[in-house]
Amino acid sequence: MKRKILFLLLVVMTFLSGCWDSNEPxxxxxxxxxxxxxxxxxxxxxxxxxxxxxxxxxxxxxxxxxxxxxxxxxxxxxxxxxxxxxxxxxxxxxxxxxxxxxxxxxxxxxxxxxxxxxxxxxxxxxxxxxxxxxxxxxxxxxxxxxxxxxxxxxxxxxxxxxxxxxxxxxxxxxxxxxxxxxxxxxxxxxxxxxxxxxxxxxxxxxxxxxxxxxxxxxxxxNGFKGFIEGDNARGIQWMSNETARGQITFKTDDDHGITVNVEKVKVDIQPVVRKEEVLFDVNVELEATISVIEGAITVDEIRTGVIDKVKKEIKTTYEEALKKDIDVYRLSERVYRKDLKAWDRSHKDGKLDLHEDSIRKLDVKLARLDATRKSFKETIEQ
Structure with missing residues (x-):
C-alpha cells in the first residue's frame, strides 16, 4: 500500500515540478x-x-x-x-x-x-x-x-x-x-x-x-493652462510642506550677498469666508541656516532679508499663475475641505475665481536661524 501511495506521489510531482508559464529573465x-x-x-x-x-x-x-x-x-x-x-x-x-x-x-x-x-x-x-x-x-x-x-x-x-x-x-x-x-x-x-x-x-x-x-x-x-518657469516658479517651494531644503540669496543695502539654506517649511492656509468672496490668510514658518555672509550684518538684517525674499517669491509665482488662470497653491482645495457650504456658493467648475487680493494676509516667520560655525561674521576678517 505504501508503495502505491509513493508511486502516485511521484507521478503527481512530475506534473508540478515545471513552471510552464514562467518567463526567463x-x-x-x-x-x-x-x-x-x-x-x-x-x-x-x-x-x-x-x-x-x-x-x-x-x-x-x-x-x-x-x-x-x-x-x-x-x-x-x-x-x-x-x-x-x-x-x-x-x-x-x-x-x-x-x-x-x-x-x-x-x-x-x-x-x-x-x-x-x-x-x-x-x-x-x-x-x-x-x-x-x-x-x-x-x-x-x-x-x-x-x-x-x-x-x-x-x-x-x-x-x-x-x-x-x-x-x-x-x-x-x-x-x-x-x-x-x-x-x-x-x-x-x-x-x-x-x-x-x-x-x-x-x-x-x-x-x-x-x-x-x-x-x-x-x-x-480638459486641457493645458501653461508653463511657469525659472524664477517665476520659485515661490512653489515655500508653499509646500514637502520642501526639505531650499536656498535664499539676497543683497544687503551695502550690496553684500547673503545666502541662507532653508531646511524646513511649514505652511498653514486658512480660508476667510465672506458673503461675496473667499479670502486666504497664509502663514509660512521657516527654519534656516546661514551659508554665505559678505560684510558686516546683524541677525535682524538677515532675518528681514530672508522674510522679504520669500514673500516676494511667493507673490511673484502667484501673480504669474493668475495670468494663466492657475490656482498654483491649490487654494480652492482648502475651501472645499474646510467649508463645503462656502465652496458650493463660491466655486465655478470646481475652482474659485481668484484675484490678486485673494491672499488677504501673507505672514512669513523665520522660526530658527542658525550659523553652523556659531558666528554671524565673515570667517576671514579684513
Missing part, C-alpha cells in the same frame, strides 16, 4: 522610461529599454556597454504606437520596472493627459508610483540622457527624483497616483515638473547632458 526586455510626443495628428512613442545584466550587480555599470536604448513608433493612439513598436522588438517586454513618463509640450497643448495616464494604470504590470514630467525639449533626447559619472540609469534624476529632492526641493516630484488625486480634487489642476536638458557637465572624453528642473507645466482634465 534573460529572454525579456525591460522598460524604464516612456516618452510621448504628438505630431501631425499622431502619437510619437519613445521607449527606453535598459539592460539589467549591465547594472543589476553594481551601481556603477560598465562603460563599455550602453545602459539603455530608445525605440520609436507612431500610432493614432499611444496603445497603437506601443503595438507598432512590438513589431521591431526581439523579446517579450516587461513593464513592471517602468519608473517615469515624459510628455512633450505638444502633448500638453493638443491632447488630454487622461487617455495616456489611463493606458498605463490599467495595465497590470505597471505601478502607480511612476514619475511624470513634461518638457519643451525633444522627448527622445530626454530619454537618452545618462546619469553623471555613468551611474546606474535606474538611479537617474528622472527615475529616482526623491533622492535629489531632499537636497534641493524646488519642484515636488509627482507620481501617477498623486496626479490622479490632484486632477480629481479641486481645483482639478496638476503641476508637472518641467524638464530641460543642459550640457553643463564635462568629462575627459566628452561634454555631458543632464536633466534640469526648470519649472512646472499645469494641466487639467
Amino acid at each position: 534573460e529572454r525579456m526586455l525591460y522598460i524604464n522610461g516612456i516618452g510621448v510626443d504628438f505630431k501631425d495628428g499622431k502619437y510619437e512613442l519613445y521607449a527606453q529599454i535598459i539592460d539589467f545584466t549591465n547594472i543589476a550587480k553594481t551601481e556603477q555599470p560598465s562603460s563599455d556597454q550602453p545602459q539603455m536604448e530608445v525605440g520609436h513608433a507612431t500610432g493614432n493612439t499611444v496603445d497603437e504606437a506601443i503595438f507598432n513598436l512590438y513589431h521591431s522588438i526581439d523579446q517579450k517586454v516587461f513593464w513592471g520596472h517602468m519608473s517615469h513618463l515624459v510628455v512633450s509640450e505638444e502633448v500638453m497643448k493638443n491632447v488630454e493627459l487622461n487617455p495616456i495616464i489611463d493606458l498605463f494604470i490599467r495595465y497590470r504590470e505597471t505601478r502607480y508610483q511612476i514619475w511624470v514630467y513634461t518638457t519643451k525639449d525633444p522627448v527622445d533626447e530626454i530619454l537618452l540622457v545618462r546619469p553623471v559619472i555613468n551611474r546606474a540609469i535606474t538611479l537617474s534624476k528622472l527615475g529616482d527624483p526623491e533622492n535629489s529632492y531632499k537636497q534641493e526641493s524646488l519642484i515636488d516630484p509627482i507620481s501617477i497616483r498623486q496626479l490622479i488625486i490632484d486632477m480629481n480634487e479641486p481645483p482639478h489642476e496638476v503641476k508637472l515638473p518641467l524638464i530641460r536638458i543642459d550640457e553643463n557637465w564635462q568629462s575627459i572624453k566628452e561634454s555631458i547632458k543632464a536633466p534640469v528642473i526648470a519649472g512646472v507645466g499645469v494641466a487639467t482634465p
Whole structure:
C-alpha cells in the first residue's frame, strides 16, 4: 500500500515540478522610461529599454556597454504606437520596472493627459508610483540622457527624483497616483515638473547632458493652462510642506550677498469666508541656516532679508499663475475641505475665481536661524 501511495506521489510531482508559464529573465526586455510626443495628428512613442545584466550587480555599470536604448513608433493612439513598436522588438517586454513618463509640450497643448495616464494604470504590470514630467525639449533626447559619472540609469534624476529632492526641493516630484488625486480634487489642476536638458557637465572624453528642473507645466482634465518657469516658479517651494531644503540669496543695502539654506517649511492656509468672496490668510514658518555672509550684518538684517525674499517669491509665482488662470497653491482645495457650504456658493467648475487680493494676509516667520560655525561674521576678517 505504501508503495502505491509513493508511486502516485511521484507521478503527481512530475506534473508540478515545471513552471510552464514562467518567463526567463534573460529572454525579456525591460522598460524604464516612456516618452510621448504628438505630431501631425499622431502619437510619437519613445521607449527606453535598459539592460539589467549591465547594472543589476553594481551601481556603477560598465562603460563599455550602453545602459539603455530608445525605440520609436507612431500610432493614432499611444496603445497603437506601443503595438507598432512590438513589431521591431526581439523579446517579450516587461513593464513592471517602468519608473517615469515624459510628455512633450505638444502633448500638453493638443491632447488630454487622461487617455495616456489611463493606458498605463490599467495595465497590470505597471505601478502607480511612476514619475511624470513634461518638457519643451525633444522627448527622445530626454530619454537618452545618462546619469553623471555613468551611474546606474535606474538611479537617474528622472527615475529616482526623491533622492535629489531632499537636497534641493524646488519642484515636488509627482507620481501617477498623486496626479490622479490632484486632477480629481479641486481645483482639478496638476503641476508637472518641467524638464530641460543642459550640457553643463564635462568629462575627459566628452561634454555631458543632464536633466534640469526648470519649472512646472499645469494641466487639467480638459486641457493645458501653461508653463511657469525659472524664477517665476520659485515661490512653489515655500508653499509646500514637502520642501526639505531650499536656498535664499539676497543683497544687503551695502550690496553684500547673503545666502541662507532653508531646511524646513511649514505652511498653514486658512480660508476667510465672506458673503461675496473667499479670502486666504497664509502663514509660512521657516527654519534656516546661514551659508554665505559678505560684510558686516546683524541677525535682524538677515532675518528681514530672508522674510522679504520669500514673500516676494511667493507673490511673484502667484501673480504669474493668475495670468494663466492657475490656482498654483491649490487654494480652492482648502475651501472645499474646510467649508463645503462656502465652496458650493463660491466655486465655478470646481475652482474659485481668484484675484490678486485673494491672499488677504501673507505672514512669513523665520522660526530658527542658525550659523553652523556659531558666528554671524565673515570667517576671514579684513
